[in-house]
Amino acid sequence: MKEMICIVCPKGCRLKVDENNNYNVTGNACPRGAEYGKNETRNPVRVLTTTVKIGGAKYRRCPVRTEHAVPKGSLMEIMQQLNSVCLISPVAIGDIALENAADTGINVIVTKDM
Amino acid sequence: MKHELVVIGGGPAGLAAAVSAFESGISDILIIERDKELGGILNQCIHNGFGLHRFKEELTGPEYADRFIKMLSSTNVKVMTDAMVLDVTKNKQIHVASTAGYQIIEAGAIILAMGCRERTRGAIGIPGDRPAGVFTAGSAQRYLNLEGYMCGKRVVILGSGDIGLIMARRMTLEGAKVLACVEVMPYSGGLARNIAQCLNDFDIPLYLSHTVTEIIADNGRISSVTVSKVDEKRAPIPGTEMHFDCDTLLLSVGLIPENELTRGAGIEIDPRTNGAIVYDNMETSVPGIFACGNVVHVHDLVDYVSDESERAGRAAAEFIKSAEADYTSVSLKNGKSVTYTVPQKIRVNSGAKLFDVFFRVNRIFSGSSIVVKAGGSVIAQYKRDHMTPGEMEHIRLPKVLIEKANGCEIEISAEEAEK
Ligand SMILES: Cc1cc2nc3c(=O)[nH]c(=O)nc-3n(C[C@H](O)[C@H](O)[C@H](O)COP(=O)(O)OP(=O)(O)OC[C@H]3O[C@@H](n4cnc5c(N)ncnc54)[C@H](O)[C@@H]3O)c2cc1C
Ligand code: SF4
Numbered sequence: 119m120k121e122m123i124c125i126v127c128p129k130g131c132r133l134k135v136d137e138n139n140n141y142n143v144t145g146n147a148c149p150r151g152a153e154y155g156k157n158e159t160r161n162p163v164r165v166l167t168t169t170v171k172i173g174g175a176k177y178r179r180c181p182v183r184t185e186h187a188v189p190k191g192s193l194m195e196i197m198q199q200l201n202s203v204c205l206i207s208p209v210a211i212g213d214i215a216l217e218n219a220a221d222t223g224i225n226v227i228v229t230k231d232m
Numbered sequence: 233m234k235h236e237l238v239v240i241g242g243g244p245a246g247l248a249a250a251v252s253a254f255e256s257g258i259s260d261i262l263i264i265e266r267d268k269e270l271g272g273i274l275n276q277c278i279h280n281g282f283g284l285h286r287f288k289e290e291l292t293g294p295e296y297a298d299r300f301i302k303m304l305s306s307t308n309v310k311v312m313t314d315a316m317v318l319d320v321t322k323n324k325q326i327h328v329a330s331t332a333g334y335q336i337i338e339a340g341a342i343i344l345a346m347g348c349r350e351r352t353r354g355a356i357g358i359p360g361d362r363p364a365g366v367f368t369a370g371s372a373q374r375y376l377n378l379e380g381y382m383c384g385k386r387v388v389i390l391g392s393g394d395i396g397l398i399m400a401r402r403m404t405l406e407g408a409k410v411l412a413c414v415e416v417m418p419y420s421g422g423l424a425r426n427i428a429q430c431l432n433d434f435d436i437p438l439y440l441s442h443t444v445t446e447i448i449a450d451n452g453r454i455s456s457v458t459v460s461k462v463d464e465k466r467a468p469i470p471g472t473e474m475h476f477d478c479d480t481l482l483l484s485v486g487l488i489p490e491n492e493l494t495r496g497a498g499i500e501i502d503p504r505t506n507g508a509i510v511y512d513n514m515e516t517s518v519p520g521i522f523a524c525g526n527v528v529h530v531h532d533l534v535d536y537v538s539d540e541s542e543r544a545g546r547a548a549a550e551f552i553k554s555a556e557a558d559y560t561s562v563s564l565k566n567g568k569s570v571t572y573t574v575p576q577k578i579r580v581n582s583g584a585k586l587f588d589v590f591f592r593v594n595r596i597f598s599g600s601s602i603v604v605k606a607g608g609s610v611i612a613q614y615k616r617d618h619m620t621p622g623e624m625e626h627i628r629l630p631k632v633l634i635e636k637a638n639g640c641e642i643e644i645s646a647e648e649a650e651k
Contacts, residue, residue, distance in 0.1 A: 123428040127284040130424030132618070164429065167279045167292055168405060169377055176268055178380040181278035181294050190433065197405050211298055229278065230294035 120159055124151040135159045163187035170200050170215055174207035175232040182215045183229050188222045195220040207232050236260040236552050238326055238339040240317050243272020245525025246345035247300035248538040252545030254307040258552055261309040266316040271297035272347055276377045279398055285535035320497040322518055341548045344523040348487040348530055363449030369395040369484040382406055384480025388457050389413045390444050392420040396484025401430035410436045411476045414459050416443040416466055419596050421622050454481055487530045504572035505529040512578045512587050513547035522548050529574045532624055562637055567645030569593050578634055587629045593619045593646045601649045606637035
C-alpha cells in the first residue's frame with residue numbers, strides 16, 4: 119500500500135494505492151485521482167512551468183509550460199534546453215517555444231500573450 | 233470625470249467584478265490598476281493549478297488571467313494602467329496619480345479589489361543582522377518570473393505558505409539549492425499538493441515546529457541562518473540549533489489584505505480578516521462601496537475569488553440601478569475552532585435563496601463536522617473528512633435556514649464528528 123497526496127487539483131486528496139491489487143486507488147474524490155494514483159506509482163509525470171527569454175516585450179521573461187505532463191526525470195533536461203530559447207515579441211498563448219522537449223514528444227508552449 | 237462604476241485593482245477579482253457588472257447592464261465602468269498590465273498576482277504565478285473548478289482545466293496564472301482579459305476586451309469597460317489610487321472617500325471620490333497627472337474621479341459605486349501584500353520580516357521580528365539577501369517569497373517570484381533575476385543560489389525558506397513552496401520548486405529548477413523549508417507551526421500553511429510536488433519531488437526537507445532564530449551576515453550579505461525547534465508555545469528550544477550556510481532567506485509567512493484605502497474611506501474593518509466587514513453581496517459598511525478577492529480575506533483558490541467577485545459585480549450593478557435596499561440582516565460569528573467568516577452579515581430580504589459562507593479552521597481536523605448554531609441550538613451540520621487551516625472551507629446556507637435563526641446571531645464552529 120502506497121500513500122500519497124493527489125496533486126491533480128488543489129483539493130489534495132489523500133490517496134492509497136494498492137500495488138498488489140492492480141494499483142487500486144482509494145481516497146480519491148474524483149476519477150482523475152484514481153488515474154493519478156496509478157500513474158504516480160508506475161511512471162510519475164509532471165507539467166513543467168518555467169520562463170524563457172523574450173525580446174521586445176514589457177518584461178524580459180515569457181512564461182511557458184509543457185503542453186502535457188512529461189516524465190519527472192526529464193524536467194532538468196528540458197530546463198537546460200530552454201536556457202538557449204529566446205522568443206521575439208509578439209507571441210500568443212499556445213505558440214510553440216520548444217518542439218519535442220527532451221525527446222518526450224511533447225512541446226513547450228507560451229502561456230501569455232506578450 | 234465621473235463613472236457609474238469604478239473598480240480599483242485589475243487582478244482576477246477586479247476583472248471578474250467588472251465583467252459581471254457589465255453583463256448586469258452597467259456600461260460605464262472604469263478599472264484602475266497601478267501595474268503596467270492587468271492580471272494582478274497571476275502574472276507572476278506562472279505555475280499551473282488555476283481554474284480547475286471554473287474552466288475544468290488546470291491553467292497557469294497568466295492563462296487564467298487571459299481568459300478574463302479576453303472577456304473584458306469584448307465589453308466596453310475602460311482600463312487605466314500605471315495608475316495608483318491614493319485615496320477613496322466615503323462620498324465615492326477617488327484620487328488617482330498616473331502618467332496623466334493627479335485626478336479626482338467620481339463614482340456611482342466602487343468595487344475595492346486591491347488584493348493583499350506579503351507580511352515582511354519586520355512583522356515577525358527575527359533576531360540578528362539585517363543584511364541583503366532576505367526577500368519575501370513573492371518579491372523573489374516577481375524578480376525571477378517577470379524581470380528575470382535570480383536572487384540567490386543557496387536558499388532557506390521560512391514559512392510553508394504556498395508562495396514559499398512554489399518558489400522552492402522554482403528556484404531548484406533554475407539551479408539553486410534549496411536547503412530547507414522551515415515552519416513554526418506543527419502543520420504546513422500551504423496546500424497539500426504543493427508540499428507533494430514542490431518539496432517532496434525535489435527532496436527538500438520540511439521542518440515543522442521549527443523557526444529561524446538567527447540571521448548571520450558576512451560583508452552585508454546573509455551567510456547563514458540558525459534554525460531551532462520550538463515548543464508548543466512556539467518558543468525556541470535551546471540545544472536544538474541547526475546551521476545552514478545560505479545566501480538567501482525567503483519569507484513566506486503569510487499575506488495581509490491591502491486595506492489602507494478601505495480604512496481611509498471610513499469602512500468598518502474586521503480585525504479577524506484584516507479586511508472589510510461585508511454583507512452577503514460583498515457590500516461594505518459604506519453603501520455603494522463593495523469589496524472582493526484577497527482584499528477581503530486571503531483566498532487560496534482563484535476560482536473562489538472569481539465567484540465572489542462576480543457576486544460583487546452584480547450587486548454593484550443592482551445598487552447603481554436602484555438605490556433602494558433593505559439592509560435588515562443577521563450576523564455571522566466564528567465559534568469554536570473557526571477563525572473568521574466571510575460574509576459577516578447576511579441580508580435576510582435580499583431575494584437570494586442560497587448564501588455562500590467562507591471561513592478557516594484553526595487546527596487540523598479529520599473526520600469532522602461544521603456546526604451551525606443560532607440562539608444556542610444547532611440548525612445545521614455539514615460533514616467534512618479533512619480540514620486544515622491552510623485550506624479555506626465553504627458552506628452554502630439556504631434562506632430557510634437563515635429564517636430559522638429568527639434574527640439571532642448565527643455561529644459557525646468546527647467539531648470532531650461523533651463516532
Ligand atoms: C504565489 C501564489 C500562488 C497561488 N497559487 C494558486 C493556485 O495554484 N491555484 C489557485 O487557484 N490560486 C492560487 N493563488 C491564489 C490566487 O492567485 C489569488 O487568490 C488571487 O490572485 C487574488 O486575486 P485579487 O484580484 O484579489 O488580488 P491580486 O491578484 O493581488 O490583484 C490586486 C490588484 O490590485 C492592484 N492594486 C492594489 N492597490 C492598488 C491601488 N492603490 N491602485 C491601483 N491598483 C491597485 C494590484 O496592482 C493588483 O494588480 C496563488 C496566489 C499566490 C500569491
Ligand atoms: S482525487 Fe480528484 S478531487 Fe481529489 S485532489 Fe485528485 S483531482 Fe482533486
